[in-house]
Amino acid sequence: MALRSANPRARRGFSLALLLAHGSVLAAPYLPTSDDAQLAQLPRHAPSGVMAPRAADAELAAVLVQAYLQRARLDGDPRFLGYAEGELRPWRTDPAPPGRLLLLRATLLQARHNFSAALDDLDRYLQDEPTDAQALLTRATLHRVLGRYPEALTDCDRLGAAQAAFVAQVCALGIGALTGALHTSLADLAEMQAGSHRMPAAVRGWYLAERAAMAERAGQDALAEGLYRQALTATPDDPRIRSAAADLMLRVGQPGRALDLLGEAPGADILRLRQSLALHAMGQPRPRLDRLLAEGYATARRRGEAIHLREESRFALHILNDADRALQLAEQNWASQKEPEDLLLLQQAALAAGSADQLNEVRRWLNQTGLEDRRLAP
């Protein structure tokens, strides 16, 4: 991680102002010299061209929304969330969109961190389709992100009743590991290794990444690294698994290996942040990359989005060395989501900014839930 300067306040503001002062424009606008000049690589699968207006067709919309949401996650390109939203627009305020559109709307709302509206939609959908595995898993994850572990566990168990035994078990062990049973959950997960080979790659990748995260919290970094690598072999395109693996490398002081994992020009901003953190840790910061990130956070803020708080807080803490701002963002983030990574960030920011209140909050959460996480400072 970047070293903090002796007097963080002296550098605070200055860095951010400096990053944003250049503006986002690199030079003056220009006229390309040749018709053959290749200006942009366009993403595949994006809607293209002037589409004839068509009647709202729920079945077609469901297919497209699902495809766009999948693209958004794999490419880390939020434009695809927008395209999904566009397809859902006819049912935007409909209390009961037909069929799976309700579930898809919930998924989109969740992606936008509109958790309560997402839960409303999921509850309504599950009233009619109580054994829909996708909806149950989505709601379980949502409850887990919000720190509502009993509710999450109930949904995991209902998944088992829906005959998705392997997924249900990973789901339940994931909750167990957050509520005082880390080591037994990790051991139980390990026993499922053989069964995981019968699963599709996406399920296997998820299983391995869950195990890796538990191993990290149990202090078994070497095991965690191996598991992350296996997970990336199963699902090399998943930016979230890749960023979790890079975080591990950064934490154990191996920024060079984090860079190797990330590649030269990662597309998703969550990966770019890790790239910047690694470069700063190696003393080779790239101002242009930092400006891109700073501008991205500033833009999201102006749009009124709050989905980036965790990332922005880390950026403030380690790139801008602005502990006060990092703490403020970490607090806002903690108010909306409660994953172990959010707690870790809150503690780091609170330590850097010297906030006893927030350190108490960390302790309170640990006592309340029984969470064990060796990454946390004692």
Added chain:
Amino acid sequence: MTGLARMLAMALLLLCAPSWAHRSSEAFLTLQADGRNLSGHWEIALTDLDVVSGLDSNGDRILSWGEIRRQRHRLDALLAESLRIRSAAQECPVALVDVLINDRLDGRYAWLELSGRCPQMPESLSIDYRLLFDINPAHRGFLVLRSGATTHSAVLGPDQAPATWALDSPSPWRQFRDYFREGVHHIWIGVDHVLFLLTLLLPCVLVRRAGPVWQGAPAFAPVLRDVVALVTAFTAGHSITLSLAALDVLRIPIALAESLIALSVAVAALNNLWPVVTRRRWLVAFAFGLVHGFGFASVLSELGLPSGGRLLALCAFNLGIETGQLAILAGMLPLLYGLRQFRLYRALILPLASVGITLLAGLWFAQRSGLLMA
């Protein structure tokens, strides 16, 4: 089991635990309002431009400069569909002047250079921004609107009505300058006024010997005196009616004023061919000046007078007209004075020009009075 597992795999893909990438779709619209003129640029990511306009004509998912350049008409259409600017109830048409490319940190953007003009001096602008919203409602337009010393900025989304921003009420000096410019502009594009002046001017460099025979004026001083008298009378005439009409004291229908202006040009040209009024031509200039004033007034009422400083704007507009007139005279008079000794001018140019002007003005009159009947 595999079917269920595949479906669950989809659920896992759709699971969006926190931490999305941040960059959504944004475009940057920068506008500058200066009097009636609008200028600025609109930066749209090439990715977004393809989504909304389908520019990748060969479908290779690589956008080349040629594909953009050759499909500029699509950008014109895009501009017309996605951006509406109004001042009060009137549309300020905006056109695409130029297309450039701009590199921003998050990728390449098209830089659409814009230029527009409001029918009247705007005191506020309302902007109806519709880019991409049908396809990507998460798109946002980042607007910066500058006028005078004021800068407005806003984030434009799909769920808001067109927003209206009050423009900087300009300093008296800027207001004066804006209306002065409009006056000059109007005299330069107002063919009928210029033609009327020219018609009066043609015979000024000549004197009449006995009978209907023209002869070059012997000296410049009397010519100049003559011209100054004519122009002063014309100016006095149109200033009076312009002021009366602009201040809502006296108005006549626009079609009537336009017809009378056409008639005035025809009459002045006929008077060159068969002189009826030879002395005190300034009286004719004054009378017709009254008519032309109503024409200027209709232009000024389209522009609108600012709620504060009506008199100042009126004076500025009028002075602009005078300045425009004087500039035309300053150019024409020496030329005509130089030509006056040539028989060709007296025998051919003067009569032919007068006949041409008569015919043209007659045509105008017919058209405009036809409008009057309708």
